[in-house]
Amino acid sequence: MAAQPIVPFRTYVLVFVALLVLVALTTGAAFIDLGPFNTVVALGIAFIKMMLVLLFFMHLLHSNKLTHVTAVAAAFWLLLLIGLVFADYTSRGWIPDPAPWSSSAPPTHP
Amino acid sequence: MSTATTVAPEPRAATPLNYLNVEYGWRSWLFTKDHKRIALLYLISITFYFFIGGAFAVLMRIHLIDPQGALVQPETYNKLFTMHGIIMIFFFLIPSIPSVLGNFLVPLMIGARDLAFPRLNLLSWYIYMLGGAFTMYSVIHGGVDTGWTFYTPYSSTYANSQVIPAALGIFITGFSSILTGLNFIVTIHKMRAPGMTWFRMPLFLWSMYATSIIFVLGTPVLAIALFLLFLERVFQVGIFTPALGGDPLLFQHLFWFYSHPAVYIMILPAMGVISEIVPCFSRKRIFGYKVIGFSSVAIAVLSFLVWGHHMFVTGQSIYTGLVFSALSFMVAIPSAIKVFNWTATLYKGSISYDAPMLYALGFIGLFTMGGLTGLFLASLSTDVQLNGTYFIVAHFHYIMVGGAVMGYLGGMHYWWPKISGRLYPEIWARLAAAIIFVGFNLTFFPQFMLGYLGMPRRYAFYPAEFQFLNVMSSAGASILGVGYLIPLIYFAWSMRYGPIAGPNPWGATGLEWQTPSPPPKDNFEQPPAVADEAYDYAHQEVGLV
Numbered sequence: 129m130a131a132q133p134i135v136p137f138r139t140y141v142l143v144f145v146a147l148l149v150l151v152a153l154t155t156g157a158a159f160i161d162l163g164p165f166n167t168v169v170a171l172g173i174a175f176i177k178m179m180l181v182l183l184f185f186m187h188l189l190h191s192n193k194l195t196h197v198t199a200v201a202a203a204f205w206l207l208l209l210i211g212l213v214f215a216d217y218t219s220r221g222w223i224p225d226p227a228p229w230s231s232s233a234p235p236t237h238p
Numbered sequence: 239m240s241t242a243t244t245v246a247p248e249p250r251a252a253t254p255l256n257y258l259n260v261e262y263g264w265r266s267w268l269f270t271k272d273h274k275r276i277a278l279l280y281l282i283s284i285t286f287y288f289f290i291g292g293a294f295a296v297l298m299r300i301h302l303i304d305p306q307g308a309l310v311q312p313e314t315y316n317k318l319f320t321m322h323g324i325i326m327i328f329f330f331l332i333p334s335i336p337s338v339l340g341n342f343l344v345p346l347m348i349g350a351r352d353l354a355f356p357r358l359n360l361l362s363w364y365i366y367m368l369g370g371a372f373t374m375y376s377v378i379h380g381g382v383d384t385g386w387t388f389y390t391p392y393s394s395t396y397a398n399s400q401v402i403p404a405a406l407g408i409f410i411t412g413f414s415s416i417l418t419g420l421n422f423i424v425t426i427h428k429m430r431a432p433g434m435t436w437f438r439m440p441l442f443l444w445s446m447y448a449t450s451i452i453f454v455l456g457t458p459v460l461a462i463a464l465f466l467l468f469l470e471r472v473f474q475v476g477i478f479t480p481a482l483g484g485d486p487l488l489f490q491h492l493f494w495f496y497s498h499p500a501v502y503i504m505i506l507p508a509m510g511v512i513s514e515i516v517p518c519f520s521r522k523r524i525f526g527y528k529v530i531g532f533s534s535v536a537i538a539v540l541s542f543l544v545w546g547h548h549m550f551v552t553g554q555s556i557y558t559g560l561v562f563s564a565l566s567f568m569v570a571i572p573s574a575i576k577v578f579n580w581t582a583t584l585y586k587g588s589i590s591y592d593a594p595m596l597y598a599l600g601f602i603g604l605f606t607m608g609g610l611t612g613l614f615l616a617s618l619s620t621d622v623q624l625n626g627t628y629f630i631v632a633h634f635h636y637i638m639v640g641g642a643v644m645g646y647l648g649g650m651h652y653w654w655p656k657i658s659g660r661l662y663p664e665i666w667a668r669l670a671a672a673i674i675f676v677g678f679n680l681t682f683f684p685q686f687m688l689g690y691l692g693m694p695r696r697y698a699f700y701p702a703e704f705q706f707l708n709v710m711s712s713a714g715a716s717i718l719g720v721g722y723l724i725p726l727i728y729f730a731w732s733m734r735y736g737p738i739a740g741p742n743p744w745g746a747t748g749l750e751w752q753t754p755s756p757p758p759k760d761n762f763e764q765p766p767a768v769a770d771e772a773y774d775y776a777h778q779e780v781g782l783v
């Protein structure tokens with residue numbers, strides 16, 4: 129195990145303060161009506177918070193490549209899950225309703 | 239590193255000290271941190287669940303002898319197939335090879351004294367038992383009738399059985415899988431003996447590594463799905479119920495994101511076992527080592543991209559269905575690569591038909607049938623006809639029983655001399671393998687035909703013209719049941735009366751065969767070193783035994 133560089137205590141305090149500021153920002157942004165951008169802003173801030181936790185609290189900044197791969201793999205798998213599920217939801221309406229039968233029989237639909 | 243006391247040659251006269259006789263008493267088992275003892279704890283537990291799950295199957299097959307149902311009420315029948323599925327999948331098949339053979343063999347095969355986290359390993363067994371207790375509670379208090387898949391709204395709006403305790407049991411057991419996977423990944427990365435490079439590892443370890451990836455990345459999603467189900471039931475949070483603003487298909491997405499890869503949790507370890515048995519009993523190095531190793535990892539990754547093939551007819555978008563269909567076909571490629579490579583290993587080998595090899599050959603044939611019929615179901619058009627029929631039941635039993643259970647039994651026979659230090663009776667073992675093969679095919683081949691003719695699964699009644707095939711299937715199941723009881727009896731017998739096996743009864747390569755049987759508590763008397771590739775059968779002395 130390679131010795132990890134000692135991160136000064138001050139850094140942790142600063143990251144903690146930054147996280148608190150971002151929490152306040154998320155809460156504040158929720159009160160301003162930005163239309164669809166409310167979600168974008170909230171997710172953007174959440175992403176920054178996540179990166180701060182990963183890089184500093186979880187030591188990814190000073191970890192080896194294998195740890196990086198592991199972390200990225202977890203994010204990639206989450207992306208697969210969310211991506212393919214939403215592929216279903218967004219494309220469900222793309223199929224037009226079938227045209228009714230032209231014969232005299234009444235159209236049946238299950 | 240505890241004190242490495244050299245076991246001096248004083249007590250050699252009697253049986254040498256090994257992991258079984260080094261300590262006695264229930265505490266030495268229930269508080270053990272020895273991976274080999276934990277493997278045996280798992281072996282006893284999963285055998286218990288195997289026969290409970292099997293009993294439910296027996297009741298179902300008796301019921302289906304008569305078109306009107308011979309035995310139970312329809313509500314009870316629903317519970318029988320649900321409990322059979324839940325117990326067999328979550329409490330037998332998923333832990334079977336990883337937690338028993340994997341636990342026992344991973345440290346031995348890489349030349350380590352134990353897994354990386356022995357306490358975590360013991361904890362995973364306790365978690366498994368706790369989850370099992372919750373599920374058994376639900377069985378005793380009336381059972382579950384949703385099917386093992388817990389589909390909403392059966393499990394939400396219309397739930398009328400013990401859904402919550404059963405789901406909680408599975409939720410808890412999932413953490414034992416996660417811990418086992420984590421333990422294997424760290425152990426394989428960090429604890430390999432000097433000279434044991436990645437490409438010298440036995441292929442069983444590659445398959446364990448690939449399985450562990452699925453354990454760690456997939457199981458949390460199952461936990462999330464069951465937890466959301468719980469949240470909705472208890473706190474009325476709208477997630478799956480349309481009336482509350484939810485979407486029932488979301489449950490299927492989350493459930494199959496784990497449960498399709500779970501099929502590979504069951505089959506990948508069995509493939510690893512076959513990759514050990516086939517070269518040993520062909521006396522040849524394995525054909526295409528690297529391709530087999532990487533195909534395990536490819537299967538693990540691709541298995542996460544195909545879950546939508548369970549939802550072709552449930553209202554999923556047709557475009558997503560197209561993508562999932564194409565991706566499902568792709569998983570066939572690495573699976574076929576393995577089958578071809580095992581077959582090529584057999585080519586011009588000097589093959590012997592010992593019991594493990596009989597199971598391995600059975601696996602190759604039955605897995606191929608199960609895999610190819612999977613392609614019928616991965617095609618959008620044929621799936622409309624076959625989905626929800628006995629064709630599906632037959633298909634996944636060819637994979638899970640014909641594949642995973644055959645692999646597990648092959649592995650148990652192959653490593654039993656190492657685990658117990660004793661030989662089982664070879665004649666009985668070959669006979670049992672033959673009985674299981676015949677019984678299995680008689681049980682499940684008629685179900686392919688039934689499904690193709692249109693008999694739906696999960697029905698307590700059926701039209702009279704399907705009776706002949708159903709009776710065939712029930713007859714096969716009784717043969718299969720006898721086939722499973724025979725190994726249970728002779729394994730138990732051999733622990734006391736079996737001939738002493740010696741360190742390497744098969745003349746096999748691999749570090750686990752270079753230590754006494756049963757292995758000493760710390761696995762190796764001297765730290766092993768590796769200088770050769772795995773499966774170096776070509777350069778082995780002939781007639782070693």
Ligand SMILES: [Cu+2]
Pocket residue numbers: 497498501544545547548
């Ligand atoms: Cu699937």
